[in-house]
Amino acid sequence: MLDEIIDEALKQAGESSTARNIQSVSGGSINESYYVEMDQNQYFVKYHATAPAHFFEAEAKGLENIRSTDSIDTPEVLAYQDKPGQSFLVMEWMSGESTQETQSLLGERIAKMHLSHAEYHGLDQQTFIGDLPQPNQLCREWVDYYRTFRLERQLELGRERHRIADKREEKLIHLIDNLEKYIPHDIAPSYLHGDLWSGNWLPGPKGTPYVIDPSFLYGDRHFDLAFTEMFGGFTQDFYNAYNEIYPISSDYEVLKPIYQLYYSLVHLNMFGESYGGLVDRILKRYA
Structure with a gap:
């Protein structure tokens, strides 16, 4: 079931092939979070089996509002869906290390x-x-x-x-x-x-x-x-x-x-x- 949901999430994000690698990653106590590797791209996928209505929509719109200020960066939201038992959000995978600045x-x-x-x-x-x-x-x-x-x-x-x-x-x-x-x-x-x-x-x-x-x-x-x-x-x-x-x-x-x-x-x-x-x-x- 989870594989099907991730496949649907990736499809909505514009991918036509299946994932090469899926790994569970830490992402808080509310959602299940996954690193997904494709042939060309990497994604961060969040899944919530019992998400309330409009749960990921609210997160996506919040990130959009912050991004509109042209101040601090946010990961790009590529797709989201709020359906009972099938709620997910797909973002670009973000990685890096802090510097002195x-x-x-x-x-x-x-x-x-x-x-x-x-x-x-x-x-x-x-x-x-x-x-x-x-x-x-x-x-x-x-x-x-x-x-x-x-x-x-x-x-x-x-x-x-x-x-x-x-x-x-x-x-x-x-x-x-x-x-x-x-x-x-x-x-x-x-x-x-x-x-x-x-x-x-x-x-x-x-x-x-x-x-x-x-x-x-x-x-x-x-x-x-x-x-x-x-x-x-x-x-x-x-x-x-x-x-x-x-x-x-x-x-x-x-x-x-x-x-x-x-x-x-x-x-x-x-x-x-x-x-x-x-x-x-x-x-x-x-x-």
Whole structure:
């Protein structure tokens, strides 16, 4: 069955022959990922047996939006399909090694992406964070979008999964109700990656940085930056280079835990109580 799906993926990508070599590769915990070698070309194929509707479409459009900024490179999407049991995405195979300049280039190019601005915050279509559906809407104010479509969404999910209750729930509701105390009203809606951790960028040829697996939206650029600091993988060269192109706001240290809270809630709702302490430590700062 998998061979048939990969053959169909390659056919849609423009190949007429069968694969010479297919190898399973690491590609996160959500999808099965494969390196596929043909006579002339190499591909990266992702397969998800139980993908939600529009799952790979959202990823492909997110990469297209990032590519449209002419700032940071993304692998070219060659084909995708969202069908029950037969969902896949095909991209060009990307490989390379980091150089001394890679982190600086990554910082510069993420800053240039953030210098691309939209008229509204949010997005006009659903995306995903991991495999959690992320409802969206376009909003005039970032604080309104972040409250309703990010924090309140995770609050609802946490209640459903019995991971947010009692004091944790009270503190989260208190922060949600008081976001205006911390989030300014004059934020420009930048193009954002939306899931910018170290596993979602890689070095390509000559160490050129590429980003992958976005959960794209328009919003406060510090939302992207806050996630880069949660799990490491970004050096001081990255932040220095970013700051040279687009100086980080003096409000960032106040905003950073509030934005990291969203990603902490996502991990709590996806993976369980091992992330509960992280959520509680952030909430304690603002309760």
